[in-house]
Amino acid sequence: MNTSHSQINLHHKQILLWLCVLSFFSVLNEMVLNVSLPDIARDFHKEPASINWINTAFILTFSIGTAVYGKLSDQLGIKKLLLFGIIVNCIGSVIGFVGHSLFPVLILARLIQGTGAAAFPALVMVVVARYIPKENRGKAFGLIGSIVAMGEGVGPFIGGAIAEYMHWSYILLLPIVTIISVPFLAQLLKQEEVIKASLDNVGILFMSLGIVFFMMFTTFYKISFLIVCLIFFLLFVQNIRRVSNPFVDPALGRNISFMIGIVCGGLIFGTVAGFISMVPYMMKDVYHLSTVAIGSGIIFPGAMSVIVFGYLGGVLVDKSGSLFVLTTGSAFLAISFIVAALYIETTPLLITIIVIFVFGGLSFTKTVISTIVASSLEQKEVGAGMSLLNFTSFLSEGIGIAIVGGLLSVRLLNQKLLPINAEPPVYLYSNILLLFAGIIVVSYFVTMNMYKRSRINI
Template sequence: MYTPYSQSVLRHNQILIWLCVLSFFSVLNEMVLNVSLPDIAHDFNKAPASTNWVNTAFMLTFSIGTAVYGKLSDQLGIKKLLLFGIIVNCIGSLIGFTGHHFFPILILARLIQGVGAAAFPSLVMVVVARYIPKENRGKAFGLIGSIVAMGEGIGPAIGGTIAHYIHWSYLLLIPIVTFITVPFLMKLLKEEETIKGSFDVAGIIFMSIGIVFFMLFTTSYKMTFLVISILFLLIFLKHITRVSNPFVEPSLGKNASFMIGILCGGLIFGTVAGYVSMVPYMMKDVYQLNTAMIGSMVIFPGTMSVLIFGYIGGLLVDKKGPLSVLTLGIVFISFSFIVSAFFMGMTPWLITITFVFVFGGLSFAKTVISTVVSSSLKQEEAGAGMSLLNFTSFLSEGTGIAIVGGLLSIRLLDQKFLPIISDPSTYLYSNMLLLFTGVIVSSWLLTMTVYKRL
């Protein structure tokens, strides 16, 4: 016979289990298609600039959605929003799978998937905070974090295997598994009291248009797109100073150290995301590896290493300080890029090894950026500030993927700059890695200059 206490514990555990299932299968959607980008490019006869929109489209609506769901949770309730996100994500999956022969439909499906999937990182943590007892929240957050990292880690291996032996379109169906959580979460989660409030729809529209046209500029390099992007972003900046409940709090723009922190973090995260999107093309062109090998032999060890480096990074921040850990992370990333650039074409195992250190360095950088950015915020700015950090981090990853796709397509860097490189098929990728190194090191120097003064 269950006591009220044991029933409560059972309910909390059940909620946590289904949140883990939801988090695991939803996060696979971010990584599984990356390894298949060359196959998609081949099937549609598209350049990387267009093909990379398969990931960019998802990250675009995903990044904006994470901020929107967070702001709506008090007004509409977690239960309704979580159900909405799951259903929309599944609808996007079905549209993408059934219409995968048509590239515009595929991009539309990824946009829809991003709208739905954005609910998960925003709301899952809120559910834990509201439903799990305070003494167990640390374990719950840690468990979900590990599940998410595991999903991101094995995503490339699953994606590469399915794409190689079946077809990449079946990867679009993976998020449908999250629908099994609906009846359980609807039963376990309570109906919540909601509060009335205004929502800055116009601000979201202005900002979204500006971001979309900037990404279109990086795809085609048409100056018209850049002009439209700048115009709408300026309108957005003017708009948020005039409304009572802006989508982005304008007062944060006056906090110079905070803005520099999210800028540098965005450059680092976007560069690594762009590199990850480039690796499948590189492994196909230079090493002639198939999709299954790229996913399981090259990318998988690196993504799984995050589990180890994330734990180590947290310990080092407390012992050595955040800036020392950031420096170590930047050394990992930049050294890996330089080694890969100078010895491109020797063996694919070199890329596998350096990939581990790129993700290790990224794990260190993410830990540090979160730490130093939060330290630059006043207590009353913490909520809005960290929300903006999450938004810009996701958005920068999508932007990095778009920019790298454009650079791979115009092939401006497809020239022999390094005398040590003799194979023409490696010129473009070697030079791209040197460019990545420059961006990473510049971001580190700016971060160190600003935060050493604090």
């Protein structure tokens, strides 16, 4: 009896170990190339609008994939999908490393990586819920959350060190480590009963094409891309109203409070992602810092601070309420962007402190947005609604990165608008930071106004 019990515990621990490995490399894959973008831009002689697609491409398929894997988990089984995701992610890594000197191949590799890596956040939590005993799930979720936070923190540090002392292309090989989990997970995870159901493939296609053309518009500012984007989104809306099992439940669109939360949350998350993608360019242009210095000295402390701010945000929600934490987080973000805009040339240490408070503000607002969005949903809508929130959160990050790449390339904002003594390149970053602050302030007041009117209990 005791032997059998200990074997079960060992089985659970082994599953949890490999889930932690997958979670770590999932986040690492998203963050690790960011600090090297200026180096890649130099190698390819391209503007940020094009280079940022290295991150945008990954997040595009990553965000869509998380939603698709979630839909498919009951139809194909978690085991098959998780192993498929690991293998596809590794294939993308090999393609990217071998063909890194060809920019289209590099973008294709990142699309493939995102397609595979999307299985990790979509399915890892489901595996925990199904395989880990109820009394240990809290610890399991907490451990995975800590591993994810650690991945976010060490990603810029590892990426910066590899790019500085080896070459940025070697960063693409990091996800291959996850291939060692395949034989173990194949043995540990059991074959599941599957449910026959249809998947809205047409809806997924229309939505994906609409998103791609919108991102192309934000990158190159060609009106033809925007027109094609609107056509595909109209086709998408028409499709989900007609099919029996739509990719997105159209009823959610009639929940105004939910939609405001989704849009404002997306604006906040996209703004922060855009800022983080801009930091390496800014540090190179303003302070001429090395890649390893940017990764370890500028971004690393902020990314690691998420662990502290995440815990503190949870404590404050229980003690002072969600709206207080939302206000605090929004203030962190807006004030940080304004201070950075006004004193951008002061010292790199200031930007390090700014990045810490930006990550802190993101951690606070992310917690609260999830809470208030969930509170706006009826019980039967919670699953679909929270799935849509996760999807839009990931997607908004990709859109934010694409938009910032476009702004850095077309240089529409490269003129003196603030009373600062600096050279013209600094004006561009300063004005974009001011724009970031404005987006955060507007999003905050719209969210507060809507939820006060709705009288949602949060």
